[in-house]
Amino acid sequence: MTAKHAPARFCLEVSPAPCVLILFGATGDLARRKLFPSLFQLHTRDLLHATSRIVGCGRTRHDQESFRALVTKALPPSISTDERDAFLARFSYVRTDDTDPDTFTHLGQHLAELDRIETPVPFNRLFYLAIPPSSYRRIFARLTAAGLLEESDHNSAWRHLLLEKPFGTDSTTATELDAFLQQHAREEQIFRIDHYLGKETVQNILIMRFANILLEPVWNRTYIDHVQITVAEALGIEHRAGFYEQSGLLRDMFQNHLLEMLALVAMEPPAEFSADAIHREKLALIRAIRAFPCDTLGDVMVRGQYAAADGMAGYREEPGVDPNSTIETFAATKLWIDTPRWQGVPFYLRSGKRLTKRISTVTLVFKPSPHTLFGACDPDSLVLNVQPDEGMILNLQAKLPGPKLCMGELPLAFKYADLGDELDAPDAYARLLLDAMLHDHTLFVRNETITAAWQLFTPVLETWSDHPERCPLHPYAAGSDGPAAAADLLARDSRAWRPL
Numbered sequence: 001m002t003a004k005h006a007p008a009r010f011c012l013e014v015s016p017a018p019c020v021l022i023l024f025g026a027t028g029d030l031a032r033r034k035l036f037p038s039l040f041q042l043h044t045r046d047l048l049h050a051t052s053r054i055v056g057c058g059r060t061r062h063d064q065e066s067f068r069a070l071v072t073k074a075l076p077p078s079i080s081t082d083e084r085d086a087f088l089a090r091f092s093y094v095r096t097d098d099t100d101p102d103t104f105t106h107l108g109q110h111l112a113e114l115d116r117i118e119t120p121v122p123f124n125r126l127f128y129l130a131i132p133p134s135s136y137r138r139i140f141a142r143l144t145a146a147g148l149l150e151e152s153d154h155n156s157a158w159r160h161l162l163l164e165k166p167f168g169t170d171s172t173t174a175t176e177l178d179a180f181l182q183q184h185a186r187e188e189q190i191f192r193i194d195h196y197l198g199k200e201t202v203q204n205i206l207i208m209r210f211a212n213i214l215l216e217p218v219w220n221r222t223y224i225d226h227v228q229i230t231v232a233e234a235l236g237i238e239h240r241a242g243f244y245e246q247s248g249l250l251r252d253m254f255q256n257h258l259l260e261m262l263a264l265v266a267m268e269p270p271a272e273f274s275a276d277a278i279h280r281e282k283l284a285l286i287r288a289i290r291a292f293p294c295d296t297l298g299d300v301m302v303r304g305q306y307a308a309a310d311g312m313a314g315y316r317e318e319p320g321v322d323p324n325s326t327i328e329t330f331a332a333t334k335l336w337i338d339t340p341r342w343q344g345v346p347f348y349l350r351s352g353k354r355l356t357k358r359i360s361t362v363t364l365v366f367k368p369s370p371h372t373l374f375g376a377c378d379p380d381s382l383v384l385n386v387q388p389d390e391g392m393i394l395n396l397q398a399k400l401p402g403p404k405l406c407m408g409e410l411p412l413a414f415k416y417a418d419l420g421d422e423l424d425a426p427d428a429y430a431r432l433l434l435d436a437m438l439h440d441h442t443l444f445v446r447n448e449t450i451t452a453a454w455q456l457f458t459p460v461l462e463t464w465s466d467h468p469e470r471c472p473l474h475p476y477a478a479g480s481d482g483p484a485a486a487a488d489l490l491a492r493d494s495r496a497w498r499p500l
Contacts, residue, residue: 026056198428
């Protein structure tokens with residue numbers, strides 16, 4: 001039976017004004033796997049204006065027919081011909097080469113033609129750079145030279161820039177990238193995407209915390225023993241050796257995804273539900289995280305690298321990887337937040353490649369009941385499943401079914417998938433694309449937050465580079481739960497990771 005839910009009391013979903021999405025990297029993997037299906041979701045839910053258009057850009061030569069055939073391959077095979085054709089009618093393709101300024105002149109002409117055909121005033125434009133950040137400077141230089149980023153005082157049309165991570169590789173490069181971006185656009189025009197923030201469970205953290213009297217009073221050091229955040233992946237680097245050899249797990253996951261989730265879980269209540277208020281509290285929280293003790297880094301952090309096991313190649317055996325590479329594919333840490341709410345509460349974070357399964361969770365473990373009427377028992381816990389089965393589980397002690405009085409842990413759980421087709425929530429990228437069109441920065445990352453995150457993790461990266469003996473690289477078997485040292489990190493505190 002399909003679960004039911006009460007009617008929505010607070011709903012902000014609206015359709016955006018007409019706009020043109022200019023998608024750089026339109027022939028790439030991200031576009032095929034995520035962006036085209038997400039745009040189709042918005043299209044079928046009438047969350048794209050009828051006149052909105054999508055212009056694909058890339059170096060690959062395509063005519064309109066071949067590009068639309070590429071888009072078609074990313075769509076559900078079950079859709080009708082009419083649905084497909086209506087969606088494809090939004091698309092066009094312009095070959096752009098950042099070494100050839102004439103191609104950007106042609107892009108400008110194409111956009112002007114769309115303006116002339118569809119609306120009496122210039123379209124709003126969302127430039128999505130689904131490309132490596134190393135290409136940003138050249139693309140921005142061409143867009144600026146062609147006058148495509150200019151916002152006119154004579155009409156209300158906007159120009160937004162949607163950027164993929166990573167935003168720098170350390171404090172210095174992040175600062176340099178931000179300074180460059182500010183030369184071409186105002187901060188209000190820039191939307192830095194972290195797709196984890198678009199996931200239903202992550203979005204729900206704020207509502208669940210601040211709209212329920214049952215939770216907010218116990219969301220603090222008085223009642224919570226510790227917090228765990230896990231992002232585990234069963235896959236390896238999947239032909240991304242070029243990226244991963246330059247990045248590693250800490251840059252790829254901790255500086256952004258895990259830290260953003262941590263901020264939502266631990267931040268103070270914002271004064272109002274607005275992007276500015278939420279960003280202020282997130283920034284204050286990240287700045288309150290205690291600096292890592294780099295002289296004794298191994299006491300609070302573990303790094304690892306997967307090794308061959310059960311027919312799966314080790315990281316050093318992956319195509320394109322240095323056979324002597326010391327790049328980490330796993331990291332775990334314990335950190336402290338120096339605020340009155342969280343003083344003395346450890347936060348344990350871990351993430352890794354080639355682990356037992358793909359799963360992302362946030363777990364709040366409560367302190368034991370002060371009254372031991374039934375003897376020692378497992379602590380209560382609240383588990384937020386971010387992926388793959390988005391939802392939450394509240395684990396409580398209760399009587400187990402049967403004639404005897406036996407106590408055990410029973411879950412109160414729900415999955416978003418069980419709420420039925422009527423909710424049919426857009427996926428993470430669809431949500432974020434829509435918000436960028438609506439000028440809503442709530443689920444995006446701001447430059448101050450990125451700077452604070454890099455200030456926290458850059459000393460760790462420098463220690464790994466200059467003094468690797470302070471935090472050794474631990475091998476772990478592909479398909480396992482990670483290195484034994486990660487389990488020891490919690491065992492020293494008489495705690496254990498929630499099983500994957």
